[in-house]
Amino acid sequence: MEALELADFERAARDRLPAEIWDFVQGGSGAERTLAANRARFEECRLRPRTLVDVSATDQGLTLLGSRLETPVGIAPMAYHQLFHPEGEVATARAAGRAGALLVAGIFASRTLESIAEAATGPLWLQLYWLRRREVLAALIERAEAAGFRALVLTVDAPRIGRRLRDARNGFAIPAHVRAVNVDRAVMAASHRAGRGSSGLADHAKEQFDPTLTWADLAWLRARTRLPIVLKGILTAEDARLAVEHGVDAVLVSNHGGRQLDGALPSLAALPEVAAAVPPNLPVLLDGGVRTGTDVALAVALGARAVLIGRPVLWGLAVDGERGAARVLDLLKAELDDTLALLGRPRLGDLDPTAVAPGTHR
Amino acid sequence: MEALELADFERAARDRLPAEIWDFVQGGSGAERTLAANRARFEECRLRPRTLVDVSATDQGLTLLGSRLETPVGIAPMAYHQLFHPEGEVATARAAGRAGALLVAGIFASRTLESIAEAATGPLWLQLYWLRRREVLAALIERAEAAGFRALVLTVDAPRIGRRLRDARNGFAIPAHVRAVNVDRAVMAASHRAGRGSSGLADHAKEQFDPTLTWADLAWLRARTRLPIVLKGILTAEDARLAVEHGVDAVLVSNHGGRQLDGALPSLAALPEVAAAVPPNLPVLLDGGVRTGTDVALAVALGARAVLIGRPVLWGLAVDGERGAARVLDLLKAELDDTLALLGRPRLGDLDPTAVAPGTHR
Amino acid sequence: MEALELADFERAARDRLPAEIWDFVQGGSGAERTLAANRARFEECRLRPRTLVDVSATDQGLTLLGSRLETPVGIAPMAYHQLFHPEGEVATARAAGRAGALLVAGIFASRTLESIAEAATGPLWLQLYWLRRREVLAALIERAEAAGFRALVLTVDAPRIGRRLRDARNGFAIPAHVRAVNVDRAVMAASHRAGRGSSGLADHAKEQFDPTLTWADLAWLRARTRLPIVLKGILTAEDARLAVEHGVDAVLVSNHGGRQLDGALPSLAALPEVAAAVPPNLPVLLDGGVRTGTDVALAVALGARAVLIGRPVLWGLAVDGERGAARVLDLLKAELDDTLALLGRPRLGDLDPTAVAPGTHR
Amino acid sequence: MEALELADFERAARDRLPAEIWDFVQGGSGAERTLAANRARFEECRLRPRTLVDVSATDQGLTLLGSRLETPVGIAPMAYHQLFHPEGEVATARAAGRAGALLVAGIFASRTLESIAEAATGPLWLQLYWLRRREVLAALIERAEAAGFRALVLTVDAPRIGRRLRDARNGFAIPAHVRAVNVDRAVMAASHRAGRGSSGLADHAKEQFDPTLTWADLAWLRARTRLPIVLKGILTAEDARLAVEHGVDAVLVSNHGGRQLDGALPSLAALPEVAAAVPPNLPVLLDGGVRTGTDVALAVALGARAVLIGRPVLWGLAVDGERGAARVLDLLKAELDDTLALLGRPRLGDLDPTAVAPGTHR
Numbered sequence A, B, C, D: 001m002e003a004l005e006l007a008d009f010e011r012a013a014r015d016r017l018p019a020e021i022w023d024f025v026q027g028g029s030g031a032e033r034t035l036a037a038n039r040a041r042f043e044e045c046r047l048r049p050r051t052l053v054d055v056s057a058t059d060q061g062l063t064l065l066g067s068r069l070e071t072p073v074g075i076a077p078m079a080y081h082q083l084f085h086p087e088g089e090v091a092t093a094r095a096a097g098r099a100g101a102l103l104v105a106g107i108f109a110s111r112t113l114e115s116i117a118e119a120a121t122g123p124l125w126l127q128l129y130w131l132r133r134r135e136v137l138a139a140l141i142e143r144a145e146a147a148g149f150r151a152l153v154l155t156v157d158a159p160r161i162g163r164r165l166r167d168a169r170n171g172f173a174i175p176a177h178v179r180a181v182n183v184d185r186a187v188m189a190a191s192h193r194a195g196r197g198s199s200g201l202a203d204h205a206k207e208q209f210d211p212t213l214t215w216a217d218l219a220w221l222r223a224r225t226r227l228p229i230v231l232k233g234i235l236t237a238e239d240a241r242l243a244v245e246h247g248v249d250a251v252l253v254s255n256h257g258g259r260q261l262d263g264a265l266p267s268l269a270a271l272p273e274v275a276a277a278v279p280p281n282l283p284v285l286l287d288g289g290v291r292t293g294t295d296v297a298l299a300v301a302l303g304a305r306a307v308l309i310g311r312p313v314l315w316g317l318a319v320d321g322e323r324g325a326a327r328v329l330d331l332l333k334a335e336l337d338d339t340l341a342l343l344g345r346p347r348l349g350d351l352d353p354t355a356v357a358p359g360t361h362r
């Protein structure tokens, strides 16, 4: 197979993955309304191409929180890459490095932060959930800093886990040979067994996630690190403003790929109000449903500095390990390059809301 | 089967119920436009989640017309629960009690008001149709008060019965062994036989329902009881204002689950104008198409104090009696609990129209 | 079969009619965009029911151009009813009479005006196309007046015939045993043979219809009759105003059931602007896609004094002759009666735009 | 087969053409969003027909850049007509001539400009891509002028070629026996072989198209010819204004039939803003998705002086050579003629935005 678009990897991964792993990666919460809406929103938007612009030198490079990136497409934090390939996050890190793309490693990565950092040749961030066991976080932050991670991403849309029915029906639990190796074994135990009508992930989150997290707690995090702090899961202007007031360094507009609050608005729909609510120099990122270069351009035009992709990277990993993940990033880069050229907006900075047909985005 | 969403009960009930009973519960009137619109309206709305709010203590409890409820999800009045399970409304009452949910018993309940009241551990209301035989109503009211029912719900969208084609095609009549035991046998006789191209219910309603009912008649009801009076079937601001002027205690925004006027607007679409037309302290309820915790949150955010569910309770009853009905309520409670937490609005009182993305509801 | 909605007759007629006759009645012009839009427009509109109104006495009667009608649902002019039943328009006239409904006979009726008039017990109008042979019209007008027809309907959306591809593919021509008996044989000859890739109707219209007809020509008609004149096929406020200026007695908002200009707006969408453009006492009628009592109520609420139905009457005729056509009218009457009652607007005069949810009609 | 609408040719061509040729003509770029949107936009618009207008003499003739045309429907520039019929552009030119329609020959025509000009009896324009080898363009311009071509069309939406996945999957390359005979063999070599996961066209464009083209370069073209210059691929008011400032003679609103920027807005949606941005006497043309006379009328009403059609001509050519292409044009002419008559706007000049129902076009 020569994959020519991300959908090719999707089809190939479905053929290859065990059903319960496929469901785990592909599924959303509840009736999967938000999952579907994420895609639909992109598909409704229309671009307004300009012509007779010299596009011989397109440039999708950018600087994000001090790091140089070759592309505004990064990898969203996702747990347990070893479910998809034995090399897990090490393969993903190499793929990101090859593409000059950001990798946000998940707190439940299945490879050590240190081995990921060693494999990485590009910028690395670490995503954190707010665990009840605060000392686990403190230790992770210390290790991440030492290993050269460059930012911390605090996921704020998961005070508990969404109702992921596919996982619950499958009684899905993380198999014993794949582990969140960066976190204390005791903290993770619950994720490896599933109750009736539940999943290991749901049970684990209930046990370990701390739902009391508020804006005030950000001070604890700030006190423990000199790394920039990114909030993942902001979907309203109100929260964007609060983020700014609390000294956050960037916000990531996200509904967790439709895996948390079912019914939440699609991330692209939330983007304009968030972008308008923060100072122009504060980076706004977006994830959820990005599948083509057109989507990337739409998000950047409507206010995102960069986007992250989730599932497609795991499809690539499942199909062909590091090479597959790298190809996924390369395809998006190539598509974005074509989009910038054909839009007559060869640099990322040329993208603004006038590139989007009014009335096609709300 | 481990049911994880209400749709699981729907599938299971379809497999289990005789076709004509399935059609009776599932169907709507006419071309079922309103039936479909009820669902579509919920599915189009999008929620705006807030983050970094302490959601360790969610609370979906409320006080409604003086009664404490554990959840804003109650059971809509529906005739003949024994069509679905031999224990009928007694099972439903026990299920409601276990969930701390309101039960609105129907005037055509197949178990006596007294046995329902005995089984109930939570608040009970009684729904009435305006029968030509006014003395039947007077007697029912007296019994309901004596048995401890706490409010009367007068259904005002049924001066006659809608054209329910499924029932008419099936020549559906209430089987002899299931009876509206609280009403005089003579009054109910017509519902047990069906004319050609008609149904027992349609013929019965034509014979027994009094279509002359007007606002002025509410005085008769008011004179006969000290119980709060709720009007079921209000869909316009005009009628909501009249209800207030006539001293009604609450209104229930409803199109009878798409079983009366086909083409009527979906109840969720009517909710904002009704809510805006009544004083803030007057409870507005809603039913019609509520199937998930997302739906409950949407309705409450747009002005409902609580919602009622109809068909899903009967699915639960058909599948597993009291346990099934209780599980239906528990699922909705659990979903709502998750929704409140993930919305960052842990208490019902935190829900307001800012929780709904503008432009996604009309 | 006990038909319970018009769609039952549609299914039964499809089973019964030869394919080319089915295509003739069912088809529209071009890509049938307007045909589909006529229905879609009705299905998108939503009604706002009022409650606690005495609906014991519903009344759908009205007076139209001086004639008393039992229902605002009449029969649109259609050619060649004998294609559907040997009794043809005589059966239709009897059916209309039984229902107290208006019958608009078509200029290409397959029974004589006199026999139709004899069979009719209710009001009769005659529809005319503007033929090149003006003396044929003059003669028809004289006969119609003598036979007791009460109005003339001039179809103004057919200076030529629309591209009806189904008929052209079928090489459809009117079979020899069915004839437009009220018109000179020579004038009709072309309709009985079809050219390659054409139909008898198309060829005939090209030969006989006069495309030079303008507003000024209405004087010729007015000079020849004392009957009221109705223009059929008005879809804009501009033309409605011109109709008034030219002394027309009523206008019929119609796109010829999607059989003429493909792409024309649906008749229900045109209705409000036409209704707003004429004096309140000038009757506005509508046809195109009316299939349920809900549709009738919507049209009347948005400004129609009455509606006409086309295809459904021919379905009824094909299935069961006079009885079938009568049943079609009776079903609509019964549905409208239920709609008026459940809308809380028991008389036609109670219907106004407040009965329709804003934003559901354009 | 008697083709009665363009869709008949589409079906017949699909049956007849090798799969990779079918994909080449039919496909779009990326996820083919824009390809689909082009059609959807036309199908949503509704016409407002006027009545009682003398339509005995319809007239779709016009003068465009000094040439008389019998119809506002011309043939869009498309490469390699010999892929569809051995006579290639010579057959197309004869077909255009028979219909009195404009033919825009493509720079990659498979027949010589001179033989096309000889076959043509109507106006001919030549389309150019901005090649790196500028002398090739200069030579072509000279030959075109000598052969009697009357305008030059510079395609500005193709600084590079869109991602046409169907061609890439097929590894499509132009077969050796079909050649862009008007261009140096060396310049075209790459189009005859395909790389892995690519197509000959994509590789060729990368090699030969000059992406540095800007507004300033138009001076080079202007200096080399006295022919009118048309820009093909304008989709915004901004570019339309720039075109006027740079002395362009006409603009063609186009997204290249959905083959370049996927996600670009549909051409009909762009038309009103482009039409409003240029002086009334500057011709605005449109292509993309025109398939019926209704579509032609919509485009002209919303500001186009004429439209071009692409794929349908190649369907006609594939099915029946010159006769097929001519029949495609004749069908559209006949449909437009009927549309003008039934719209009550018998001349092109009668079409204006009041012919389109507001709210059905954005």
Ligand SMILES: Cc1cc2nc3c(=O)[nH]c(=O)nc-3n(C[C@H](O)[C@H](O)[C@H](O)COP(=O)(O)O)c2cc1C
Pocket (backbone or CB within 6 Å): A024, A025, A026, A038, A076, A077, A078, A079, A106, A107, A108, A127, A155, A232, A254, A255, A256, A257, A258, A259, A287, A288, A289, A290, A308, A309, A310, A311, A312
């Ligand atoms: C299998 C999987 C695991 C995920 N794990 C995490 C996680 O551990 N932490 C987190 O913040 N988000 C997690 N996410 C959400 C992603 O970071 C991201 O928000 C989402 O996948 C983006 O949507 P997309 O998959 O449509 O591109 C996960 C998503 C998937 C699909």
Ligand SMILES: Cc1cc2nc3c(=O)[nH]c(=O)nc-3n(C[C@H](O)[C@H](O)[C@H](O)COP(=O)(O)O)c2cc1C
Pocket (backbone or CB within 6 Å): B024, B025, B026, B038, B076, B077, B078, B079, B106, B107, B108, B127, B155, B232, B254, B255, B256, B257, B258, B259, B287, B288, B289, B290, B308, B309, B310, B311, B312
């Ligand atoms: C089988 C059935 C019987 C019903 N019986 C009554 C009734 O006796 N009185 C009444 O007011 N509403 C009755 N309803 C309407 C419900 O109270 C409620 O309005 C509706 O079911 C809510 O919509 P839902 O089923 O989509 O949740 C009935 C509904 C169903 C499905």
Ligand SMILES: Cc1cc2nc3c(=O)[nH]c(=O)nc-3n(C[C@H](O)[C@H](O)[C@H](O)COP(=O)(O)O)c2cc1C
Pocket (backbone or CB within 6 Å): C024, C025, C026, C038, C076, C077, C078, C079, C106, C107, C108, C127, C155, C232, C254, C255, C256, C257, C258, C259, C287, C288, C289, C290, C308, C309, C310, C311, C312
């Ligand atoms: C079979 C058939 C024949 C028709 N013949 C005529 C006719 O002779 N004159 C006319 O003005 N309209 C004619 N019409 C149009 C109808 O009067 C009417 O406008 C249309 O059928 C209404 O739409 P509906 O069929 O969706 O109810 C005909 C329609 C059909 C279906």
Ligand SMILES: Cc1cc2nc3c(=O)[nH]c(=O)nc-3n(C[C@H](O)[C@H](O)[C@H](O)COP(=O)(O)O)c2cc1C
Pocket (backbone or CB within 6 Å): D024, D025, D026, D038, D076, D077, D078, D079, D106, D107, D108, D127, D155, D232, D254, D255, D256, D257, D258, D259, D287, D288, D289, D290, D308, D309, D310, D311, D312
């Ligand atoms: C097979 C094919 C080849 C084409 N070749 C060219 C070309 O060489 N130059 C160009 O400007 N446009 C080219 N186009 C685009 C057409 O000029 C036109 O913009 C488009 O086909 C119009 O859309 P339609 O096919 O939906 O009518 C081509 C289109 C097709 C389908």
